[in-house]
Amino acid sequence: xxxxxxxxxxxxxxxxxxxxxxxxxxxxxxxxxxxxxxxxxxxxxxxxxxxxxxxxxxxxxxxxxxxxxxxxxxxxxxxxxxxxxxxxxxxxxxxxxxxxxxxxxxxxxxxxxxxxxx
Amino acid sequence: xxxxxxxxxxxxxxxxxxxxxxxxxxxxxxxxxxxxxxxxxxxxxxxxxxxxxxxxxxxxxxxxxxxxxxxxxxxxxxxxxxxxxxxxxxxxxxxxxxxxxxxxxxxxxxx
Numbered sequence: 168x169x170x171x172x173x174x175x176x177x178x179x180x181x182x183x184x185x186x187x188x189x190x191x192x193x194x195x196x197x198x199x200x201x202x203x204x205x206x207x208x209x210x211x212x213x214x215x216x217x218x219x220x221x222x223x224x225x226x227x228x229x230x231x232x233x234x235x236x237x238x239x240x241x242x243x244x245x246x247x248x249x250x251x252x253x254x255x256x257x258x259x260x261x262x263x264x265x266x267x268x269x270x271x272x273x274x275x276x277x278x279x280x281x282x283x284x285x
Numbered sequence: 286x287x288x289x290x291x292x293x294x295x296x297x298x299x300x301x302x303x304x305x306x307x308x309x310x311x312x313x314x315x316x317x318x319x320x321x322x323x324x325x326x327x328x329x330x331x332x333x334x335x336x337x338x339x340x341x342x343x344x345x346x347x348x349x350x351x352x353x354x355x356x357x358x359x360x361x362x363x364x365x366x367x368x369x370x371x372x373x374x375x376x377x378x379x380x381x382x383x384x385x386x387x388x389x390x391x392x393x394x395x396x
Contacts, residue, residue: 202385204330211287211371211373211387211388211390212322212324212373212375212387213387214375214384214386214387217384217385226383226384228382228384229382262329262330268318268335268336269317269335269336270317270318270320270376270377270385271318271320271332271335271336272320272322272330272332272375273332273335273341275329275331276329277329
């Protein structure tokens with residue numbers, strides 16, 4: 168079964184750090200571009216970051232640029248999101264998503280909740 | 286405030302047809318493919334349409350997509366109560382802040 172499973176979410180204080188992981192299974196992870204998308208409580212979808220299949224090309228949303236770092240380990244079939252200098256408005260469910268076709272996300276994880284609060 | 290504009294809510298009766306609009310600009314919809322996602326309450330989004338009008342395997346042909354200039358439309362025919370969900374359009378935006386952009390979402394009520 169094709170699957171993405173996120174982990175690493177939790178409660179963190181403003182200014183703190185958190186590292187999210189996304190474990191892929193059921194497909195050749197190294198062949199696909201990957202993304203992180205987040206959704207604040209009661210709000211819409213917000214794209215966070217993109218990484219190419221080999222990891223050489225990376226993009227970030229302006230809202231996280233300079234604070235978040237996306238990476239991947241194709242040998243471990245895993246995607247990561249290092250989040251530093253967290254703010255209250257980073258509170259959201261974070262989804263990893265497989266990109267299949269131009270900017271089309273065909274497989275999503277179940278999401279992991281990140282809450283930034285003192 | 287989203288880069289892509291969708292109506293916040295729509296409603297229709299079972300069996301009816303609904304069209305959800307997504308309006309953008311030349312930096313996004315006008316020059317890039319559009320995707321559509323369905324998000325049922327409490328679940329992750331699901332890809333319904335990609336490359337403007339293509340359906341992934343398993344998506345019924347009740348769902349259709351189209352694009353014209355800087356706007357896109359998702360059509361749903363034969364509405365079912367199980368179609369009650371949030372629907373999002375998405376595409377690439379090649380402006381200075383390049384990246385994927387989503388519409389604000391449309392809450393569809395089937396009553």
